[in-house]
Amino acid sequence: xxxxxxxxxxxxxxxxxxxxxxxxxxxxxxxxxxxxxxxxxxxxxxxxxxxxxxxxxxxxxxxxxxxxxxxxxxxxxxxxxxxxxxxxxxxxxxxxxxxxxxxxxxxxxxxxxxxxxxxx
Amino acid sequence: xxxxxxxxxxxxxxxxxxxxxxxxxxxxxxxxxxxxxxxxxxxxxxxxxxxxxxxxxxxxxxxxxxxxxxxxxxxxxxxxxxxxxxxxxxxxxxxxxxxxxxxxxxxxxxxxxxxxxxxx
Amino acid sequence: xxxxxxxxxxxxxxxxxxxxxxxxxxxxxxxxxxxxxxxxxxxxxxxxxxxxxxxxxxxxxxxxxxxxxxxxxxxxxxxxxxxxxxxxxxxxxxxxxxxxxxxxxxxxxxxxxxxxxxxx
Amino acid sequence: xxxxxxxxxxxxxxxxxxxxxxxxxxxxxxxxxxxxxxxxxxxxxxxxxxxxxxxxxxxxxxxxxxxxxxxxxxxxxxxxxxxxxxxxxxxxxxxxxxxxxxxxxxxxxxxxxxxxxxxx
DNA sequence: GTGGTCTAGACCACT
DNA sequence: GTGGTCTAGACCACC
Numbered sequence: 001x002x003x004x005x006x007x008x009x010x011x012x013x014x015x016x017x018x019x020x021x022x023x024x025x026x027x028x029x030x031x032x033x034x035x036x037x038x039x040x041x042x043x044x045x046x047x048x049x050x051x052x053x054x055x056x057x058x059x060x061x062x063x064x065x066x067x068x069x070x071x072x073x074x075x076x077x078x079x080x081x082x083x084x085x086x087x088x089x090x091x092x093x094x095x096x097x098x099x100x101x102x103x104x105x106x107x108x109x110x111x112x113x114x115x116x117x118x119x120x
Numbered sequence: 121x122x123x124x125x126x127x128x129x130x131x132x133x134x135x136x137x138x139x140x141x142x143x144x145x146x147x148x149x150x151x152x153x154x155x156x157x158x159x160x161x162x163x164x165x166x167x168x169x170x171x172x173x174x175x176x177x178x179x180x181x182x183x184x185x186x187x188x189x190x191x192x193x194x195x196x197x198x199x200x201x202x203x204x205x206x207x208x209x210x211x212x213x214x215x216x217x218x219x220x221x222x223x224x225x226x227x228x229x230x231x232x233x234x235x236x237x238x239x240x
Numbered sequence: 241x242x243x244x245x246x247x248x249x250x251x252x253x254x255x256x257x258x259x260x261x262x263x264x265x266x267x268x269x270x271x272x273x274x275x276x277x278x279x280x281x282x283x284x285x286x287x288x289x290x291x292x293x294x295x296x297x298x299x300x301x302x303x304x305x306x307x308x309x310x311x312x313x314x315x316x317x318x319x320x321x322x323x324x325x326x327x328x329x330x331x332x333x334x335x336x337x338x339x340x341x342x343x344x345x346x347x348x349x350x351x352x353x354x355x356x357x358x359x360x
Numbered sequence: 361x362x363x364x365x366x367x368x369x370x371x372x373x374x375x376x377x378x379x380x381x382x383x384x385x386x387x388x389x390x391x392x393x394x395x396x397x398x399x400x401x402x403x404x405x406x407x408x409x410x411x412x413x414x415x416x417x418x419x420x421x422x423x424x425x426x427x428x429x430x431x432x433x434x435x436x437x438x439x440x441x442x443x444x445x446x447x448x449x450x451x452x453x454x455x456x457x458x459x460x461x462x463x464x465x466x467x468x469x470x471x472x473x474x475x476x477x478x479x480x
Numbered sequence: 481g482t483g484g485t486c487t488a489g490a491c492c493a494c495t
Numbered sequence: 496g497t498g499g500t501c502t503a504g505a506c507c508a509c510c
Contacts, residue, residue: 025224089225093233096216104145105209111231113213128493130500156482167502172484180300189482189509248508250485265464276497287487292499309494309497329465333473336456344385345449351471353453 011046015054023063023074024085031076034064135164135174143183143194144205151196154184255284255294263303263314264325271316274304371406375414383423383434384445391436394424 022028034040041051055072058064062080066072075081100110129137142148154160161171175192178184182200186192195201220230262268274280281291295312298304302320306312315321340350382388394400401411415432418424422440426432435441460470 021223025222085223085225088223089220089229089233090237092216092219092223092225093230093237096212097234097237099212100209102141102145103205103208103212105205105212107234109209110213111234113209114217114227114231114234117213117217132500157484158482169503170501173500186483189484191482252485261462265462277499278497289488290486293485306498309499311497325463325465328463329460329469329473332456332459332463332465333470333477336452337474337477339452340449342385343381343445343448343452345445345452347474349449350453351474353449354457354467354471354474357450357453357457 012050012053012057015044015046015051016057019054019058020061020063020084020088023058024081024088028074030074030078030081032074033071034074036071131166132170132173132177135166135171136177139174139178140181140183140204140208143178144201144208148194150194150198150201152194153191154194156191251286252290252293252297255286255291256297259294259298260301260303260324260328263298264321264328268314270314270318270321272314273311274314276311372410372413372417375404375406375411376417379414379418380421380423380444380448383418384441384448388434390434390438390441392434394432394434396431 019028019034028034035043037048037051037055040055041048044051055064059066059072061084062075062077063084064072064074097107097110100107139148139154148154155163157171157175158168160175161168164171175184179186179192181204182195182197183204184192184194217227217230220227259268259274268274275283277291277295278288280295281288284291295304299306299312301324302315302317303324304312304314337347337350340347379388388394395403397408397411397415400415401408404411415424419426419432421444422435422437423444424432424434457467457470460467
């Protein structure tokens with residue numbers, strides 16, 4: 001069994017994930033313009049190229065689109081947004097179940113714990 | 121809100137977490153001897169001191185104990201083990217819910233997804 | 241029975257004991273900031289790592305806590321302090337009685353001697 | 361305030377203390393012959409000179425006496441023995457009180473703790 | 481060989 | 496500058 005202290009994930013992937021979450025949860029609303037690359041890059045303290053790379057990921061996924069020289073906008077296509085949301089959720093759940101399984105925790109147990117925690 | 125490309129977790133914490141999981145899921149059975157520090161260190165590609173630090177974490181948790189110069193053993197106290205399992209599970213669920221909330225996913229939705237996934 | 245010229249106690253344990261006493265008796269008051277690791281290390285003529293090790297002992301006992309990069313502070317929780325005091329006292333008395341027993345001195349005798357000495 | 365990780369005490373003092381205790385508590389009975397220097401030295405893993413030094417301490421105190429070439433014997437003088445016992449006890453109590461004082465523990469408290477412990 | 485301790489020196493994050 | 500972590504290399508006690 002391999003060790004590996006990950007954080008293998010490239011920075012642009014991590015940035016894309018974060019922005020994706022912010023689009024999904026509405027921090028950036030549908031149709032809203034997002035800040036220019038340079039500004040985002042400064043905020044995240046990364047190279048503009050890296051930020052560009054991250055944004056192009058989201059573009060491929062259809063979450064954002066560049067309107068010529070006018071800046072980038074979050075898509076207004078609700079179907080795309082909800083699909084992205086579903087995919088992200090699926091991946092989160094999947095990862096969660098994988099870790100739970102590594103600790104030999106049954107799904108029933110998990111559900112019970114989630115319900116209990118949700119009452120907090 | 122701060123950005124941050126974490127890897128905030130120190131190596132010894134990550135090692136401890138991994139070993140904890142392996143003890144919880146029975147990779148290292150109760151009462152079983154675990155490999156010597158130096159060997160674990162080589163396997164994990166870290167300095168023996170770092171591995172020692174990680175192991176001492178598990179020792180204060182009561183999961184393992186050093187028997188003089190005879191090597192380290194997983195505790196035989198099942199109560200301690202199950203308590204550790206419960207704590208770890210709780211933390212996993214809590215972290216999971218935190219992330220889900222950041223994506224505005226309801227608990228009902230999560231439970232439904234878990235049940236569906238569990239049929240895979 | 242084994243002989244032994246001890247100095248069995250590791251240095252970091254001895255340091256911890258000393259600092260614990262100083263916290264208990266108020267040399268370091270509750271809520272007070274304690275000197276930085278490096279300075280304490282110099283004063284005690286040990287390696288900073290060793291001092292760090294000693295301090296982390298007191299930290300797990302809850303007697304001190306590190307406030308980020310702002311230095312370490314003695315806890316303000318009086319309950320913790322008095323509990324530590326009680327534990328330390330118990331251990332002192334226990335060790336004392338053990339030695340007294342090895343010299344076949346009865347508890348009555350000890351108490352008498354303590355009372356007499358206290359009038360000095 | 362000085363640090364110092366004691367064990368400043370010379371080895372021969374430590375040996376003398378141990379032997380003194382063993383004479384006081386009757387491990388070596390009054391009038392009994394004690395093992396030859398060389399044997400004691402081997403047992404204690406010290407240089408015979410060191411052991412000699414220790415024994416001469418006890419000789420000065422009158423606890424043991426050398427009978428020419430016939431070996432050393434514990435004194436039969438009960439007065440000397442009980443005096444030594446008293447001195448040792450006094451020193452033990454004194455040291456105990458010193459430590460207790462450094463933790464700000466009152467004599468009344470100590471006595472109460474001793475009485476409680478004695479019921480164990 | 482094994483656990484444990486200690487030193488020396490370095491780097492990082494935070495502020 | 497402060498706490499924290501990590502590495503490298505050494506020594507000791509025990510069996």
